[in-house]
Amino acid sequence: MAKKKVESDSSLSPEQAVRFLEDMRLLISEKDEKTRLISLRVPENLLRAVKTQARSEGKKYQSLLIEFVRRGLRSKI
Numbered sequence: 915m916a917k918k919k920v921e922s923d924s925s926l927s928p929e930q931a932v933r934f935l936e937d938m939r940l941l942i943s944e945k946d947e948k949t950r951l952i953s954l955r956v957p958e959n960l961l962r963a964v965k966t967q968a969r970s971e972g973k974k975y976q977s978l979l980i981e982f983v984r985r986g987l988r989s990k991i
Contacts, residue, residue, distance in 0.1 A: 941987055 926934065940946065956964075961975075964982075968975040 938987075941984060 964978055965975045968978040971978070
């Protein structure tokens with residue numbers, strides 16, 4: 915199966931830049947908007963590891979995934 919080439923355009927419109935900055939501000943303040951259902955393919959071993967860690971911490975695995983994403987984004991700021 916041939917992979918589709920994804921073109922990358924690193925320039926943002928002014929509206930996209932403002933939205934990005936607002937999202938980063940909310941990320942730092944931890945004020946989230948409502949959640950949205952997405953489909954995400956994750957390697958089984960990674961999912962097992964996240965679920966195991968979440969269980970050991972008494973958390974839901976999806977909440978733990980959100981923490982990981984938030985932490986990763988913060989590290990880029």
